[in-house]
Amino acid sequence: MRRLRTAMTLAALVLAVWAVWVLEGARAGIDITDLRVGPTPVTRMTDGSGGPPVVIAHGFAGSRQMMQGYALTLAQAGYTVYTFDFEGHGRHPQPMRGDVGAIDGTTRLLMAQVQEVIGAARQGDMPVALLGHSMATDILVRVAAEAEGTGPVVLLSAFSKAITADHPEDMLLITGAWEPGLTGFARDALRMVEPDVRMGETVTGGGVRRKAMLAPAAEHVAILHSRVGRAAALDWLNGYYEIETDGAVPPTGWALLALLAAITVLFVPVAGLAKRQVTEGGRLRAGGLAIVTLGPAVVAPVVAVALQVTVLPVLVANYLMVHLALYGVIQGALLVWLKGWPARPAPLAAGLLAGWAILVFGLALDRYGANFWPTSGRLGIIAVLCVGAIPFMLADSWLAMGAPLWQRVVARLVFLGSLGLAVALDYEGLFFLMMIAPVIVLFYLTFGVMGRATAKASGAVSAGLGLGLALAWALGVSFPLFSA
Secondary structure, eight states: OHHHHHHHHHHHHHHHHHHHHHHHHHHTTOEEEEEEETTEEEEEEEOSSOOOEEEEEOOTTOOGGGGHHHHHHHHHTTOEEEEEOOTTSTTOSSOEESOTTOIIIIIHHHHHHHHHHHHHHOBTTBOEEEEEETHHHHHHHHHHHHSTTEEEEEEESOOOTTOOSSSSSEEEEEEETTOHHHHHHHHHHHHTTOTTOOTTOEEEETTEEEEEEEETTOOTTGGGGOHHHHHHHHHHHHHHHTOOOOOOOOOHHHHHHHHHHHHHHHHHHHHGGGOOOOOOOOOOOHHHHHHHHHHHHHHHHHHHHHHOOOOOSBTTHHHHHHHHHHHHHHHHHHHHHHHOOOOOOOHHHHHHHHHIIIIIIHHHHHHHTSOOSOOHHHHHHHHHHHHHHHHHHHHHHHHHTTOOHHHHHHHHHHHHHHHHHHHHHSHHHHGGGGGHHHHHHHHHHHHHHHHHHHHHHHOHHHHHHHHHHHHHHHHHHHSOBEEO
16 A cells, blocks of 8 residues: 555656646746736736737636636747736736626626727737637627727637627637537527538638637636647637747646646645544444435525625625535534544644645646635635635535545535525526536545545544635635625
């Protein structure tokens, strides 16, 4: 067993070195400068050649870092790239505002923000290219209709009612092959120009150049690192600006996944630094598992929806904080009844887990994948989210302690089901809560594995405390700030 662990640690180290080599190689030779356009945080990327300007916009709950796969590819090809954080996202200090359901509400405010960045990106009379993902696609299409001096438009996972047969004039749509609903929209946008055209074909006519294509083996997030998608975007812009480039598109998506997986595995020997004698609690039978999962899964959403707490300026975070707290308290009480009290915590173990999750894993993610570092205004939000996240993770860790894999999987699926019940009870108010499912799954695949290593070494409470802080942090930095 010790040899196996040593081999896994060495393999993780090799994997981490390769991943960093690929990710840093994608940045090599590029001048990356952070600046401000008004209150908007902007990152400029250039190889110094002064190539055509490109403004890149992220999707809902995204950040500048999430778009760097495309940004670095274009910068390496000679383009001058500007990425930025929308209001309420990433490190933007101001929350989103207005009516999210009205074109003249939040959309109009975000359009004005994009136009300010376009103004900062202009280089004489050269048209500014626009590239955006998801939510940003509608905003960019509308901006292109109003702003002077915009050029080609590249849309990832697009949906916009503002697209017509003749606008945008020059547009590439890239949709993930695993996004069936959006695939139909892209095909329809292409056929506005020529009814019989197929996906992957380019149509021209009447001053319009348009293409819609699929990025293989990609869904709504993987498309951001699709090598096929990035190569197609570069080729499309090259065609517009009549530029020839010769450069490979690095596998940054695989490298990022490899780095995060390696960091997760490398925590196992770190957890052993706080090892102590731990007695596992008794395992639950199927009946007991049903009681400790279904009970809080039903009660928590019903009570939380009725309470209508409004403390945090973050979409659905108020509800989520209450839901997590109720779920954790109810489940914890039932577990104590069935399994008895867990062992006392080891502060060093909890600190090692939280520190590794936030400082090592988190900073790697922040540099290469997505914003994970809070603005000062979000620190208070993280503190309040701890009120729900810590009780929830304490109960979850105690439930998982000594439980077989199938019980751990069932418990997490039931929790996701309870969030689905909450959305069903208040669809209009909690619609955005559905976004939490991928975050929770990713959390368990990474931080959850670290927590299990801590629980084995130092007990469930130590793991629960560390994971509670990590969960509050992850939620606090990822959900958009919003002010009506």
